[in-house]
Amino acid sequence: MKKFRDLPTPCLILDLDRFEGNLDRMSRFVTERAVALRPHSKTHKCPQIAQRQIARGAIGICVATIAEAEVMVRSGIQGLLITAELVGQPKLSRFVELLKRAPNTMLVVDNIEGVSELQTVVQRAGLQSGVLIDLDIGQNRTGIKPGEPARELADTIARSPNLRLKGLCAYAGHVAHASGFETRLQKSRDAISLALETRDRLRQAGHDLPILSVGSTGTYNIDSDIAGVTEIQAGSYVFMDVEYRQIGSASDNVYTDFSPALTVLATVIHRSQGKAIVDAGLKAFATDRPFGPELLDVTGVKYEFAGDEHGRLVLENPSRPINIGDTLRFMLPHCDPNVNLYDRIHCIQGDDVVDVWSIMDRSGGYF
């Protein structure tokens, strides 16, 4: 059997035992809290992982793009929630095609013109579509403002014969990585209280809102305790990353609810005084955070980006010798954009490569 240390580097390595442990832990947690899990698949963009999430009880998956939705439906996944607005005919045409194959797909909307455009294309195809109102509870990104603007939008949806209002999508992206559990708890409760007030107002106006979709890997165990939350859309828990580890958990300075399961394997290609160079740089790691990757099993070494294909290891006080030809595993700085840099995930058990899964196309993904 192929050993993972013989793979050409850089490459993605998924420790299956840790990965399945993460899936099991989240599955048990949401089952105990009687909240549903519709995990976000923009983290992995990998049908095999979505299938394993569904097999462990997830009610469907979230996707961020029409291309992700297409790939998942083609792989037999149902119960999709598209968490970003689809604007313009190229995407709306594809959405209608998708609805034919996956009629229970839901799409977020955040403005009256968008609802009108969606109603037109769905009606023309003789279909029905479920929609969630995308609510801005503090992220300052997409989403309609809570309260009266959301009620007007709900009324518009209710008057649209081919759309069915299923609830609210209230993602607090500004809270997901807030550092310190108590801080995160307060911020998330504050944000979600805006969604609950809006839900109440819309119900008083006669709207049925069975779904309130919220949350992230940072707040899964906060939001699931809030009465009224019906489902959690956490994604990163399957892999984990440096960023989530830094935010701390309810009991620890390091967030260890889930294990770092996904790493980048790199090779030391140069060694000189006080430094080593690995073959993994800007094209191997996510660069959107102010910190880089961290070695999985070695301390006293700091990674610095050093070009497209190069990373510099500053050997401050390495806990083991670092030699040319060594293969090293790095935790990802930020898992979602990091996974997006690869075509494949190499699944390992111990030293053996036991499976290879495909990550969907970077751009496109038509069927």
Add this chain to the structure above:
Amino acid sequence: MKKFRDLPTPCLILDLDRFEGNLDRMSRFVTERAVALRPHSKTHKCPQIAQRQIARGAIGICVATIAEAEVMVRSGIQGLLITAELVGQPKLSRFVELLKRAPNTMLVVDNIEGVSELQTVVQRAGLQSGVLIDLDIGQNRTGIKPGEPARELADTIARSPNLRLKGLCAYAGHVAHASGFETRLQKSRDAISLALETRDRLRQAGHDLPILSVGSTGTYNIDSDIAGVTEIQAGSYVFMDVEYRQIGSASDNVYTDFSPALTVLATVIHRSQGKAIVDAGLKAFATDRPFGPELLDVTGVKYEFAGDEHGRLVLENPSRPINIGDTLRFMLPHCDPNVNLYDRIHCIQGDDVVDVWSIMDRSGGYF
């Protein structure tokens, strides 16, 4: 004919007139200076572009990885220089296979053990390989130190019956983006003087060194005036990006020697007080620089990253109205890692999509 504004966004748009203008300008320049061009293809990872560079007189191309080399050779490109050390059997085995199809491929080496390992695998295959010594002229990345260490390495190569020492590769990555032409000129001359001194020392020791490969888009018109430089490995000039535009040219605060030919097309999916949201975020743009993308034809708007699939346009003083559904073109922050985020390049003339080129796999690229 398909109009580019009807493409699903985000996507890469290459303005062919500007692109070919960039190719022509560089081609004319190196011809006049009687220096050779072996452009770096890690910028584009696209055989169609490499073929166009060769057709305009490039003597070959540089590549950064064995996978890039494989894709280029499979597309009929010859004259490859692999600019990063290949360490470990998985890559060296592939290098030997590549040599069979492209015997004039050259590989950089920077240490005696690496030369020994390379000699062994090349000899075992009954082949010959050209090598360049990778010289560290200040970047503090890979490369052997100039002077005596380089001479020892040259002697080792000379004693390796299946390797032929062809010269020096002296990439001054720390100079490429130095701001201000005069500063860049001085820094590049200083760096390359280290390479020239080493070349002289190695010649005195009896080594023939026909090649001195240096340079970048930032220094192409500096390095080509330095006696002894034989070839330039600039890459970004084909596309251009925000970073290169900021460094200034010999005559202007903005570097305009080459035109911004490649852009990301994005759609406005949300519009509210003072801001617009586009469907292009961390997975659509390179994030390794402290600045984001810039709008191609609109001023008074600042782009902020707002998640994997979202960018926030802060509408400070927009030179035109920004409305939901608008498609906007953005200059790339840093072209090499930005191109790496896409599978395809859509080539346009005016509003028409006239061709679609493939960007090679993110990871792998076997043949």
